[in-house]
Amino acid sequence: MTVPIEILNKFPKLSNDQLLLNLSNPIGKSKLIIDTDTANEIDDQFALAWALLSEDKIDLLGVTAEPYSFQHHKEELLKAYKIIKEKKEISDSNIEFVNSYKDWVNGLIDSNTHPDDIYFDSPAEGVEKSYQEIIKIFDKLKIPHEGKVFRGSDQYLTSFDEPLVTESSEFIVKTCLQYPDQKIYVCAIGCLTNIASALLMEPKIINNLVVVWTSGFPTYSINNNTNSLNLVQDVLSSQLLFECGVAHVYLPGYNVGAQLTLSLPDMKEFVNGRGDIGNYLYELYTNNPLHKQRGVIDQTWRTWVIWDVINIAWMIEPSWVPSHIVSSPVLNDELFWKRENESYPMREAFGVNRDAIFHDFFVKIDKLK
Structure with missing residues (x-):
């Protein structure tokens, strides 16, 4: 256990039956918040655009901006x-x-x-850039963003006793309380600062909150999770997710989400020329900020992982991201997974149908030609 017991005692204890109900695969049209560090690289933009183009499956209530930084x-x-x-x-x-x-x-x-x-954005710069990038994706799709986009924290959690109260954390709390009899999904495609703060601000939101997070290694892995940006930026928030008892769907990035790659020929054939958003995604792909940061000169033979579409894929069609129920581990202070005797059930993905996922994205964006 890494979260103090006095903090965990503030959370309602959901029965296994209730947790399993909350963890059941989404059916029909789901109420969703996307919590994203959109300007970090290029994958969040794909995920957000796909969600906005999937109104048959997703009722997108709002988008909350997360901080990001590579300064560590x-x-x-x-x-x-x-x-x-x-x-x-x-x-x-x-x-x-x-x-x-x-x-x-x-x-x-x-x-x-x-x-x-190399210049590394601070968390404060990261959250503001992400906020502006979210608005840009709405604009490229000619979808109004007013009342839908919220600024998040400009720093990471430093204490379980001091949640970071922001537009984003308040929106997550308000939304869960507004629909107490419905599951509120939050697709977390960044660090968990806003979500952890919302949980600490109002613990009873675990009754209907379902966190769908992509990060790190599978929980059966012996690997250290230091390389996972989403996890390592805000370790306290990551630890809270696995111990507070909230329903969470864990979508490992390494070995699972890492299969979701696109090539330059893919982008030329299926994305470029598909309206303002297709042209913008192509521009991002061919001017990837992480290429400059990592010294990538020639991208013609490379693919790039579009990690964060895994969350939206599970929301649209869970069979594209096969998963099962396992016991939730503890993330220790050394960033290894450890399992204790008493634990909550969680859902964890173990594969992806890469072709089906991108086919759905390509079909929807092709309609904007």
Whole structure:
């Protein structure tokens, strides 16, 4: 257990039957909030656009902006860069660390870029950029955004006793309380700061809140989750999700969501020229901010993972993201999964139907030609 017991005691204890009901696959048209760090790279924009084009399955109540930042990588990136650049002997204790940065560092070396030349947005800059990017996606689809888009936290949770009260966390609480007899899904495609704050502000929202989050490794994995941006930015919020008893659908990024790749030929054939949004998504793909950050010069032979569409795919057609009920683990302070004797049920994905997912996206965006 990593969350203090006095905090956990504030949450209602849902019966297993109620949790399993909340964790059942969505049927029909679901009420949804998307919680997103939209300007972080390019996958959130695809996910948001697809949700907005899927009104038959998704009643999108609002979109809440999350903070993001890669600043936590700076010190380690500099260290790895120095070791690799100077061809220093790598000690046994540093092998795993250096290997985790090897591709990034080699890209910087090939592009003649020093880590000090890279600007990393602060969380405050990240949430504001994400807020503006959400509005841009609405505008590209010519869908009004007024009353639908909310600014989130400009920092991460530092204490379970001090939730970060923002437009976003207040909107999540208000929405759950407004529809007490209906499941309110929140597709979390960033860190969990807004959602964790909402839970701490009003614990009883766990009665009808269902958090659908993509992050990290499968919970049976022995791997450390340090490399998961969504998880590592706000560790306290990540830990709270797995211990407070809220229904959560966990969609691992590594090994599962990582299969959701698109190539440049895919983008040219199926996305470019499909209205303002298709042209914009193509522009994002061919001007990926992470390419510059990682020193990627030639993208012609590469694919890119569009991680966050996995959440929307599960909402539209759960069979595209096969999952099962497992016991919820604890995320320890070293960022490994640990299972304890007493735990809540959760739903976890173990695969994706990549072709069916992107076919649905392509069909819907093609109508904008």
